[in-house]
Amino acid sequence: MKYKKIGDILILNDDSDNLEELAEKHNVKTIMKIDHIQGTKREPVYKILFGSETETINKENKCLFKLDLSKVMWSKGNVNERLRIAKLVRDNETVLDMFAGIGYFSIPIGVHSNARKVISIEINPNSYYYLCENVKLNKCDNITPVLGDCLVETPKYNADRILMGYVKTTHHYLKVAVNSLNKGGIIHYHETVPEKLLETRPISRIKQAAGDRDVELLKINKIKKYAPGVEHVVIDALID
CATH class of the missing domain: 3.30.300.110 (Met-10+ protein-like domains)
Incomplete structure (x- = not known):
């Protein structure tokens, strides 16, 4: 079982x-x-x-996540990725967390890094409620929760690092993400991709969104099997 x-x-x-x-x-x-x-x-x-x-508090990587499992999702498969990203954040960076949920990535960044500011955008009012609760629970004063659609809210900000922790339709949001990324900034783009396209499709989508800007592939990080022959991956890319 x-x-x-x-x-x-x-x-x-x-x-x-x-x-x-x-x-x-x-x-x-x-x-x-x-x-x-x-x-x-x-x-x-x-x-x-x-x-x-159905409400509980989950402890992970020295972070507390309050959530209601009848209203919001929780993915245990991303546990290592959440900590990996937090450890990559440099001092005084401004981080934009698209599809922030209850703070899956934002809270570890707030707890484990010295980011200057984390802007966390979430469209689901239930997830946004728990995002705000988790900011208070973990005493992360540098996190600013934003309720709204990433397509609408992302262009209002500029960031040194942008997280796109969503799959299926994430590529539709790449253009607004790249436009909000500072020169020399890093994007962490999640995609579910057939194994045979792993080395080509995700990075080509980032390059297409970046237009004339230079894109450097830093890493392709495999998260887990999404379906037979399909991987959930994160692409770390630097964009000048």
Whole structure:
């Protein structure tokens, strides 16, 4: 039986018997099954199997994440990537976190780096609420949460580093991201890509969005298998 524990809530891949026994074994208050995540607001389609409370606090990399698993998503597969990005942020950088969610990347940056400012844009009001809660919970005074569409809000800012921690339609947002990136800045672009196109498609999309600006590929970082023959990757690119 596959499962993941988020705070004091257990997420199962399949239905199971002996739920009370399972809850006691893993010391959780609720057991849920999340069928899938839907839409640009990344909202879960779920079923409660045991218990009733869906709000919890998850601890990860010395960060606290308060969330309601009936309203917002959580990806355990990105745990190493969240810390990797936080450690790349240089002192006094301005960071723009597009698709910020509850602060998956913003909070580790606020906790583990000396960024001057982190602008965190999120379109889902529920995720935005928990983003604000997590800023307070982790005492990250340098994070500014922004409620709105990245296409509309991103052009209002300029940043030294831009995070694009979303997949499926992320390439539609590349142009506004590149236009807001300072000269010599770094973009971290997430994409789900067939393995045979891994070395070509993501970077070509960044170059197309960059136009006349020079693009240097720094790293292709594999996060996890998204589907058979398809990888979730992050492209680190420097743009002059």
